[in-house]
Amino acid sequence: xxxxxxxxxxxxxxxxxxxxxxxxxxxxxxxxxxxxxxxxxxxxxxxxxxxxxxxxxxxxxxxxxxxxxxxxxxxxxxxx
Numbered sequence: 001x002x003x004x005x006x007x008x009x010x011x012x013x014x015x016x017x018x019x020x021x022x023x024x025x026x027x028x029x030x031x032x033x034x035x036x037x038x039x040x041x042x043x044x045x046x047x048x049x050x051x052x053x054x055x056x057x058x059x060x061x062x063x064x065x066x067x068x069x070x071x072x073x074x075x076x077x078x079x080x
């Protein structure tokens with residue numbers, strides 16, 4: 001499972017992607033992934049919204065994650 005980070009999420013993690021390998025517990029669903037991110041990177045708790053895309057489709061918290069999924073973490077965007 002590969003997780004890609006964009007914008008401030010990339011800055012928080014310090015990398016544009018991480019992979020859940022054999023040694024790491026893979027999250028069961030999107031909500032579980034968000035919790036793991038906040039537990040590992042507390043700065044995520046300061047983001048007021050966070051979009052998650054699974055295999056290029058926006059995903060709700062109850063979407064089940066598979067080991068082959070590509071997940072994108074998309075933080076809120078501001079601009080004008």
